[in-house]
Amino acid sequence: MSIDLNARIPNNVNLAEDRRLQRALESWQPTFVNWWKDMGPEGALNHDIYLRTAVDVAAEGWAHFDYVKMPEYRWGIFVAPPVEGRTIGFGEHKGQAVWNEVPGEYRSSLRRLIVTQGDTEPASVEQQRMLGLTCPSLYDLRNLFQVNCEEGRHLWAMVYLLHAYFGRDGREEAEALLERHSGDPDKPRILGAFNEQTPDWLSYFMFTFFTDRDGKFQLSSLAESAFDPLARTCQFMLTEEGHHMFIGTTGVARVVTRTCQVMKDLKTDDPERIRSAGAVDLPTLQRYLNFHYSVSLDLFGQEISTNAANYFTAGLKGRFEESKIDDDHHLNDDTYSVTMFDDDQIKKIDCNALVAVNERLRDDYVTDCQLGVDRWNKILRKYKIDCRLALPHRGFNRYVGSFSGATITPDGDLITAAEWTKGKDDWLPSEHDRAFVISLQKPVTEPGKMAGWIAPPGRGIDGRPLDFEYVKFH
Ligand SMILES: [Fe+2]
Ligand SMILES: [Fe+2]
Numbered sequence: 350m351s352i353d354l355n356a357r358i359p360n361n362v363n364l365a366e367d368r369r370l371q372r373a374l375e376s377w378q379p380t381f382v383n384w385w386k387d388m389g390p391e392g393a394l395n396h397d398i399y400l401r402t403a404v405d406v407a408a409e410g411w412a413h414f415d416y417v418k419m420p421e422y423r424w425g426i427f428v429a430p431p432v433e434g435r436t437i438g439f440g441e442h443k444g445q446a447v448w449n450e451v452p453g454e455y456r457s458s459l460r461r462l463i464v465t466q467g468d469t470e471p472a473s474v475e476q477q478r479m480l481g482l483t484c485p486s487l488y489d490l491r492n493l494f495q496v497n498c499e500e501g502r503h504l505w506a507m508v509y510l511l512h513a514y515f516g517r518d519g520r521e522e523a524e525a526l527l528e529r530h531s532g533d534p535d536k537p538r539i540l541g542a543f544n545e546q547t548p549d550w551l552s553y554f555m556f557t558f559f560t561d562r563d564g565k566f567q568l569s570s571l572a573e574s575a576f577d578p579l580a581r582t583c584q585f586m587l588t589e590e591g592h593h594m595f596i597g598t599t600g601v602a603r604v605v606t607r608t609c610q611v612m613k614d615l616k617t618d619d620p621e622r623i624r625s626a627g628a629v630d631l632p633t634l635q636r637y638l639n640f641h642y643s644v645s646l647d648l649f650g651q652e653i654s655t656n657a658a659n660y661f662t663a664g665l666k667g668r669f670e671e672s673k674i675d676d677d678h679h680l681n682d683d684t685y686s687v688t689m690f691d692d693d694q695i696k697k698i699d700c701n702a703l704v705a706v707n708e709r710l711r712d713d714y715v716t717d718c719q720l721g722v723d724r725w726n727k728i729l730r731k732y733k734i735d736c737r738l739a740l741p742h743r744g745f746n747r748y749v750g751s752f753s754g755a756t757i758t759p760d761g762d763l764i765t766a767a768e769w770t771k772g773k774d775d776w777l778p779s780e781h782d783r784a785f786v787i788s789l790q791k792p793v794t795e796p797g798k799m800a801g802w803i804a805p806p807g808r809g810i811d812g813r814p815l816d817f818e819y820v821k822f823h
Contacts, residue, residue, distance in 0.1 A: 352404055352427060359425030361406060362509070373512050374426075377523055381505070382420060384527045389474055390481045390497055394420055397821040398494045399810065403427050403502075406585050414811045416821065422498045426509040429584035437575040438671050439678035440664040447577040451514050455663055459576055460515050462666060464522050465539055466567060466583075467507030468529065470500045472543035473556070475531040480553055483790035485800035489550070491810065491819035492596050496557065499589045506582045514578065541748060542644040549786045550803075551604060551629060555641035558597025558721055563648045565590050566669055566714045573667025598721050599806055601638075604629055605725050606804035609732035618736065624785055627801040631729075631736050633786070636778045638738060639759055642718065643746035649711040651750050652689045658703040668706060669713040685709055688743060689751040695744055695763065715743065746777060794822070 352359050357375060364371045386394065401412040402423050407430075417423075435447045451459055474497045484490035504526060511519035529536045537544045542560055547553050568590060572583040611628040612618060620630035650657065660666040661680065668674060676683060683702035691698065702709070718740055726737050741759030744752040756769035759776050773779075778786075789802045797816025799805050809815050 352406070352425065354402070354404060354423050354425075356425075359423045360427065360509075362426050362428055362513075364426065367513075370513055373520060374509065377508060377512070377520075380524070380527055381424070381501075381508075384471070385420060385474075385501065388471070388530065389478060389501070390419065390494060391478050393481050393494065394418065395823040396494075397823065399491055399813070399817070399819045400495055400498060401811070403585075403589070406430060411588065419494060419498060422501070424498070424502050424505050426505060427502075427585050428506075428578065428581040431577065431581060435577065437664045438573055439667050440575070440662045441679070442575055442664045443678055445575075447575050447580070449577055451576060455576075455665060456515070458660060458663065458665055459579070460511070460518060460522065462571065462660070463507050463510050463515075463579065464526070466571065467504055467511070467522075467526050468539045469543050469564065470503040470507065471526060472529075472531045472538040472540075473497075473500050473547075473560070475538075476543065476545070476547040476556070477553060480547065480550060483550065483792050484794065485550055485803045486793050486798060486805075487796055487817075487819045488806060488809065488815060489600075489803075490794070493553070494820070496561075496593050496596060499593070502589070503586050506586055510578060510582060540648055542648055545644060548783070549790050550600075551634075551637055551786050552641070554597050554600030554604065555637050556597070557593050558601055559638075559641040559645040559718065560648070561590060561593040561597060562714065562717060563645050565594060566710050566717075567648075569669050570666050570671075570710060573671040575664030598724065600803075601634075601721070602725055602728060603804040603806060604634065604802065605631075605728045605738075607802055608634065609728060609734055610804070612734060613732055618734070627789065629786065629789070629802055631734075631738070632775075633778070633782050635738055636776060636782060637786075638722075639741045639745065640777050642740055644748075646711060646714075646743060647747060647749035649714065650707045652687050652708045652711075653700060653704050653751075654707045655704060657707045658701075661703060661706050666706075669710055680706075690744060690755045690757075691751060693763075695757070695761065711743075715740065741776070794820075 352361050358364060395418060397416040397418060399414060400417045401414045403411050404413040405411045406427050437443050437445050437447055477497060480493055481490060508523045511523045529538050531538050532544045547556050568583040568587050572580050574580045608628045608631060611623055611626045615622055615626060620632055623630040680702040684699045685702040685705040687698050687700045687705050687708045689696060689698060722738050722740055729736060742757055742761035744755055744757040745759050747753050756764050756766055758764055793800045796818050805815055809817055
């Protein structure tokens with residue numbers, strides 16, 4: 350299962366034995382590289398970056414670190430090894446052998462799932478394309494480029510499935526994945542959060558914490574799929590995704606740490622004084638958190654969804670850690686408690702568990718997000734600062750699902766539209782906040798040095814020291 354990195358398209362799917370598929374992907378490759386040059390990290394084509402590249406798919410030792418120029422990154426097609434005798438774990442086909450081809454009746458649903466996932470991958474690269482110009486350190490710059498390259502590889506993963514299993518429609522969808530662009534008024538990306546801007550590094554850390562974490566949950570549920578090539582593809586993507594969320598968790602933690610240090614040094618919690626000292630005040634951090642959490646909650650879709658129920662019953666998309674859940678994995682007779690906005694009230698409603706699988710995934714996501722927030726609050730406690738960060742109410746600032754259009758505060762109070770307009774700038778980043786955060790974004794490129802608004806990380810990458818030259822500029 351090792352990977353030939355010298356192949357034009359490195360892979361562990363025996364591409365050389367399928368000449369037609371190989372030619373199709375080789376003809377998509379230049380389109381991808383052109384897209385990378387146009388829409389990928391700005392001004393970074395010639396930098397030598399200390400990147401990890403997948404060289405194997407085994408849990409141990411799959412990554413190799415070396416200096417690479419991004420256009421020469423070995424984007425390839427890597428899938429987790431097949432599990433001998435794997436059977437379908439849920440839905441009406443439970444217990445049958447998994448599929449290695451797409452069943453005709455599920456063709457369009459599977460294509461839709463793959464395209465929706467695939468669309469998010471290049472979208473995030475587009476969203477982050479200017480960040481390299483304002484990095485808070487070389488360590489962070491390297492991590493940004495690592496994430497960008499891996500999101501590019503995740504696009505490759507989905508394009509492989511489209512080309513290999515969906516014929517002409519699949520090839521057309523693969524083209525379209527590079528024709529839509531984040532924030533493009535005519536051809537936007539499919540999902541809202543992927544059309545938002547990531548204009549500064551605080552947004553980036555929040556994005557990698559909250560929005561990449563949505564990716565973890567979507568990929569985990571697709572990794573349960575009865576369509577084995579999709580399951581195996583997502584399984585391997587998850588190993589890369591872990592690092593993206595690490596960047597988010599530790600990135601925000603470092604910002605919190607720096608803020609605490611400034612608060613202690615100045616003996617103040619006055620946002621203006623903290624800002625004057627070049628750190629991000631806690632209320633601003635909370636507003637960024639509120640924004641990124643709420644747009645990411647939208648990514649899980651409607652609370653009650655017959656589409657989601659159909660995907661589950663068909664075996665296309667399972668629940669998070671499906672095999673660890675102790676139930677019949679059919680869900681026809683089960684109920685699930687769903688918090689929704691109904692009849693102008695926030696209610697808990699017992700629903701059929703099948704139509705509530707989106708909500709269950711959102712609940713799992715919320716639990717996971719809370720762990721990160723707890724970790725950040727531990728830092729505040731350590732510095733003996735009374736303020737705490739918190740996830741806002743799930744109905745806050747929502748545009749998808751029953752809460753869409755409802756005006757609910759972060760604390761979960763139902764308010765009027767006028768009160769919302771009045772309070773909005775206390776709960777979401779205002780123009781003023783954004784301008785302040787952007788004013789902090791000055792590039793720091795001397796090895797080992799950090800911008801003043803963020804603490805250094807606990808350790809370097811791949812056992813290297815913090816002052817290692819993670820990026821060499823050319
Ligand atoms: Fe990804
Ligand atoms: Fe990611």
